[in-house]
Amino acid sequence: MNIKMGVAKAGIKPSGDYDILVLKFPPSVYSLVLTQNSLAAAPVIYDRMISQTTDRISAIVVNSGNANAATGEEGLKNAEKMAQIVEELLDIDEPALVFSTGVIGVQLPMEKVEKGIKEACNSLTDLDLKTASRAISTTDSFEKYYQTEGEIDGKSFKVWGIAKGAGMIHPNMATMLAYIFTDVQIDKHLLDRVMKVVVERSFNSIDVDGCESTNDSFLIVATGEGKLKITEENKTPFAKKVLEVATNLAKMIVKDGEGATKLIQINVFNAKDREEAKKVGEAIALSNLFKTAMFGNDPNWGRILSAVGQLHLDIDFSRVKLYIGDFLIYSGEPVSFDREGAVRYLKENDEVNIYLYLERGDADWTYYTCDLTYKYVEINAEYTT
Amino acid sequence: MNIKMGVAKAGIKPSGDYDILVLKFPPSVYSLVLTQNSLAAAPVIYDRMISQTTDRISAIVVNSGNANAATGEEGLKNAEKMAQIVEELLDIDEPALVFSTGVIGVQLPMEKVEKGIKEACNSLTDLDLKTASRAISTTDSFEKYYQTEGEIDGKSFKVWGIAKGAGMIHPNMATMLAYIFTDVQIDKHLLDRVMKVVVERSFNSIDVDGCESTNDSFLIVATGEGKLKITEENKTPFAKKVLEVATNLAKMIVKDGEGATKLIQINVFNAKDREEAKKVGEAIALSNLFKTAMFGNDPNWGRILSAVGQLHLDIDFSRVKLYIGDFLIYSGEPVSFDREGAVRYLKENDEVNIYLYLERGDADWTYYTCDLTYKYVEINAEYTT
Incomplete structure (x- = not known):
C-alpha cells in the first residue's frame, strides 16, 4: 500500500524513544470510533469535529508521552496546530487526524512537538508496521501489529494494523489507539457498517481493568488503491479479514495488560x-x-x-x-x-x-x-x- | 428489647467458633431485602417465599461456614428444615427466617446443623450484640454491631444492629448479612418505605470489589414493644436513626474489606x-x-x-x-x-x-x-x- 511513514524522537516521552508518528496516504475513505468518556481529550474533540465535515483524509499524526487531555482551550488549539503543520508540510488537500497518548493534565511541549513533526514529515519512508507501533506506544512492553491478505472474486486485498495500549504508569490511564489500513475500494457508508461490527467484536470486547480512557481511538482507512471493490454482496468476507486484524491487535493489548500473566x-x-x-x-x-x-x-x-x-x-x-x-x-x-x-x-x-x-x-x-x-x-x- | 439469643459451635466453621445463631422475639413486623443475584442461595429463595405469605415473624436462624448456595432441591429442603426445627423447638406460631453464609456449592452438614440449632434453642439468653455478630461472621476480622436510641414526641425508642461481611477466603464470595431491631410500633407498609430509603443510602452504597453475593440479606424487625408509634408524620426522625445504625454497620463492612487499609x-x-x-x-x-x-x-x-x-x-x-x-x-x-x-x-x-x-x-x-x-x-x- 502507498502509505508513507515519518517518525521522530521529539523528547516528549521520558524514555527518549520515538514519540511522533506521521502517516501519509492518498485521499482515503475512513471510519473512526472515538472514546465516549465525557472527559474526552483535545485530539478526540478535534477529530470528532473534522470527521463531521469530511469523509476523506490524507494523513494522521500521533504523539506519545502526553495525552493532551484535561488541557482546555489551549489543548484544543495545540491539537489543531498539529494537524495544520502536517497538512502544510505534506502539502495535502484533505485533512489530517490527530491522536495523543500519555500523561493527562499537562500541556503539550509544543516546541518539541513541532520540531518532531517537521523531522517526521521530512523523512518519509515506506510504512514499517513495527516502527510505527513503537512510535505510538507508551508503557507497552512489546510492539503490536498484524497484517493479512485475502482474495474475493479473484481479486486480492490487504489489511494492515497497528495498535498500542494497556500500559500506563505516569499518571493516569491506559489509552488504546488502533489503526487499520486496507487497499480496497469502499464507500464511507459501507465502511462505517463494517467498522460497527468489527469494533464490537474486538476492541469493545476487551477488558484490562474496566477503565475507559479519555483518548481511546480506532481508525480504519481504505486507500482504494487495490482492485477489489467492496459491495453489499461481498462485504462479509472482507469484514472477517478486518476483524481478524482487529481481534489479534485487541488480544495483544490484553496480553500486555498491566501485570497480566495470562x-x-x-x-x-x-x-x-x-x-x-x-x-x-x-x-x-x-x-x-x-x-x-x-x-x-x-x-x-x-x-x-x-x-x-x-x-x-x-x-x-x-x-x-x-x-x-x-x-x-x-x-x-x-x-x-x-x-x-x-x-x-x-x-x-x-x-x-x-x-x-x-x-x-x-x-x-x-x-x-x-x-x-x-x-x-x-x-x-x-x-x- | 425482648430478644432472646441462642448460639452454638456446631462444627460447620473450620475455626470451631460459634456458627449457629438463633434469635427469638415477639411476633414482629419486618422488612427484608434480599440479593438480586439470580444465582440466589437456598435460604434466600426460602425467605422470599415466606415473606410473600406472612408479614410477621418470630425468629431467625443463621448458620455461618456454609452458604447453602448452588445446592439445588436438596439445599432448599435443608433451608426449610432449619426453619421448621426452630419453629418447633421455640414453639412459635409465626415463621422463622433462615440465613446462611460461607462456602458455596457444598450441601449443609445437616446432622451438625440440627444438633447446633437444638443446642442454641435450648440455651436462650438475652441478646448480646457482640456474641451474635461473632456467630454469624466468617472471615470477618472484627465484630460488627451498633446501637443507638432516640426520642420522638417524648417517647424513647431503641435501634440495635449486627452485621457481617466483606471477608471471604474459601472459596467464593463475601456475603453481607445485616439485622436491625427496633422496639417501635409500625405497620409493614411504612417499615418497607423506611427500609427502601435506608438500604439505598447504606448497604446499597458500599463497595469492596463490585461483586454481589448469592446470599446478601438485610432484615429490619420492629417488635412493637415500645411506646412510640411511627406514623407518616414522625417517620423521618425514626428513619434517620435506623440509617445511623445501618450506615455504621455498612462502614464497618467496608473497613473490614479484604486487604483494605482505608x-x-x-x-x-x-x-x-x-x-x-x-x-x-x-x-x-x-x-x-x-x-x-x-x-x-x-x-x-x-x-x-x-x-x-x-x-x-x-x-x-x-x-x-x-x-x-x-x-x-x-x-x-x-x-x-x-x-x-x-x-x-x-x-x-x-x-x-x-x-x-x-x-x-x-x-x-x-x-x-x-x-x-x-x-x-x-x-x-x-x-x-
Missing part, C-alpha cells in the same frame, strides 16, 4: 441474543474475584456463575454448563472434576479459555480479559506521580 | 438528582485505578474524573471541583496544590474523604469503598480451593 478468552454460547452474550462475557471479565482466581490458577466456578447472577437475568442455572479448557466444572449443579488437571491447565497456559453454555438461544460472543495480579496493584499504586 | 468516603454534591449522585459515587468506588491510587496514597485527580467521564453523562468538567480532604486538587482545570500535604492526608488516615462538586443541581450522595491492595490479590488468588 490472556483469558471467555466464550459465551447459547445466549438469547448477542447483547446478552456480550453482557455475560463482560460481567465475568470485569469481576475482580474472577480475575484474582485466574491469577491463582483456581478453577472457581462459583465466582464465574455469581458474576453472571449479578446481571439479574432470568437465567436457569440448572441448565448452565461451564468448562475451563476441556474440564467440565459445572453442569446444572456442582460436578466432581479433575481439579488438579484444571489447575495445571490454568497454570501452564498463558492463553486460557472459559466456555459457558447458557442454553437459552443461539447467540454467542467472545470477551477477552486478563488476570488481576500483585503486579497490577504495584504498577498502579506504587509507580505514580 | 475506608474511603466519596461525597458527591450538586448532582442533577440522587440517582446521578449515587451513580457518580459508585463509578469512582468501582474503579480499580482509583482504588489502587488510594492504596498508593496518590492524589490522582485524573483517575477520579476519568471514572466519572466513563458514565457518558453530559457533565461540564470545566465547572467541576474536586477535593481530597481539605485539598482542592481540580477546579475546572488542573490546579497546583500542596501535593505532599495531600499525600500525607491519605497516608495518615484510615478514613479519608473525597468531595466532588458537579455544579448541576442540588442532589448529594455518599458512597463508601476501600482501597485495592496486594493483600486483596493475595486473599483472593492464593487462599483458594
